Each structure stands twice: as structure tokens, then as C-alpha cells.
Amino acid sequence: MANLADKIERYLKDMLGKTAEGFVVLQRGTLAHIFSCAPSQINYVLTTRFTVERGYLVESRRGGGGYLRIVRLGLDAEGNFRHVMSDLIGDELTLDRCSHIIARLEEEEVLTKRECALIKGVTSEKLAVFTPHPRRLRAALLKEVLTTVCRDDLNPDE
Amino acid sequence: MANLADKIERYLKDMLGKTAEGFVVLQRGTLAHIFSCAPSQINYVLTTRFTVERGYLVESRRGGGGYLRIVRLGLDAEGNFRHVMSDLIGDELTLDRCSHIIARLEEEEVLTKRECALIKGVTSEKLAVFTPHPRRLRAALLKEVLTTVCRDDLNPDE
DNA sequence: TTTCGTTTGACCATTTTTGACTTTATGACC
């Protein structure tokens, strides 16, 4: 974990984890200073790791009193997330987007680490060996997974 | 036995043997430097000696902070893993046989109920919509699943 | 001497890091 971007990501997610509001507000320059890096490095981290796909929203303002506000989206309580996810998945799904969605489901504790590994395994680039439309297949498989994890009989409530 | 590839293989397996986590992480360039060889020599070793059939999985990342991660797959002493992979599953797998194998894995407590449900979902007859060879795809998916459940990095020491 | 596993190097791909330049907001001064 030698790279800066990962450290900054961790730092921000820690902050988000500690706060009850579900969002944090900070300044780009200050953060850049903390990590002794170029301010644009912060933008890099935000655009690569705090995307909607991954479950985050970033708002900001320039000028005097400018700020960054990172909001953790979370999944809505009753498993309605399935609909949201289906939209996110669509009819075709690249490997990249697929990984992000899986990572998010893990962060939200919808899936265990092992389940995520299983799903990554069956949605890998190897699908291309079997079909000319691996992205369609990938989308279908992931939707199938969501359907399954939402089944009531599999979620003995606490 | 003095060749480089063998030495590198030994070195990596030693590392894996010493760790309890079931995986090691290192950098290609660093390793190449240790053995004073071309970086691509490392890839040669990985692709010839650390394959799934031999019980390993390799993940990697490029760019700044890039790395190689080698994961050990726990195979039982008799090599049952390979047996299951090649004989029990084979190149093609009917839905029926697939269900039986999954059920068996649940009984054996290799997979949880939820995991089984997930896998049944992704190996259903719907695969036929995406490929003219659903049985081949099904076989590949189930092998992928087995490989994953064998990953030592996912199985916290009992 | 043919063959096959090994070794190397030239070129490719991906991810991160940095810096020069741009845009927008605020507030003080006229």
C-alpha cells in the first residue's frame, strides 16, 4: 500500500466512518498539505474512488470559503437497493464497473468477502471465451446475484 | 537444479510457507532486482509455476504502487481438488449434475446456504440465452467457484 | 541435431503523480 492515492482514500473513508452524519467537509488545499502532494492529487482520488458507482457523492465550491463535501450514499434500508442497483448495472456491464459495484456491496455489508470473491470469479474477463457479449452476460449474472441475496428465506433476521 | 526460474520458484514458495495469511505481496521489479534478471523472467515463473492447476492464484496491479499478489489455494493432501475439477466437473456440466455438486458442497459445509443459492442462480438454465454452449459455461463457472473457495486468504484459520 | 524449457529485451498498457493554466467565489474599495 505504498501509494498516496490509496492512503488518501483510506484517510477519507476513516473520517466518513467516524462521523454520524454520513458526510465530511474539508478543504482540498488543507488535505493536499497534510499529504504533501499536489492539490490535483485530491481530485484524482475523488474521481477514481469516490464515484456514484462506488456509493459516494462529492460536492464542492470554489473561491473564498471553498470546500469539498463527500457524502456517503448508503443503501436504503429495506433492501430497496435492488432497484437502484439494477439501474446501475443496466443491460451491459464492463468488468470495471462490475468490480466497483461488488466492492460497494461489500462495504455496505450486503455481501461477505467470500461471496464477493465468488462473484468476482464468475464475472471475470473469462466470460469472453463463451459469448460474444460478455458484458450482457455479466450484467445478467450480477442481477441474478442481487435477486438471490434479496430472497427472504436466505436472510434470517437478527 | 541451478536454474533461475527454479530458484525464484523456491524463494516464493518459501515466503508463502512462512506466512499464515495464505498470500504474499511483492513487486515485480524488486524481485527481478534481487535475482538480477529481466522483469519478464518473473512473469515466466508465475505463468509456469504458479498456475491454478498447481494450486496458486496470482493477482496484480500496474502503475504507481503496483504489485503482485500470490495466493495459495489449499488443496487437500490427496489432490482431491484437481480430481473434482477435472473429473467431476469436466468440460461440460448439465444443470442437473451442477445442482447435485452444489448440494453436495453444502452438505459438506464447503459452501453456506446463501453461497449455494448464489451459485445456483448464476448457473441456471438461463445461461442458454447467452451462449450456444451453456454447459461449457456452467462448467467453467463452477470451477471458478471451487477455485475461489479454496483460496487460503479467504479462509480464516479455524 | 533437434527439441523444449529458459532467459532476455524491445515495446505495450495501466495507474499514479505533478504542474501549468483555468474558473469561480468572496470581499474590500471606489
Place this chain on the structure above:
DNA sequence: GGTCATAAAGTCAAAAATGGTCAAACGAAA
């Protein structure tokens, strides 16, 4: 209300830091 200095944040492309691929050269064993 304009104008301008100052204080943010944004954009984008180049450079740096990795790992990947592939084919040719090498060399030991058959």
C-alpha cells in the same frame, strides 16, 4: 453597483512508476 485582489477548486496533459506480452536467442537434454 463595478472592479480588482485574493482565495479557493477544476482541468488536462505530460511524466513517472509499475506490471504485461511476445518473439527471438540461448542452452541443456534427448
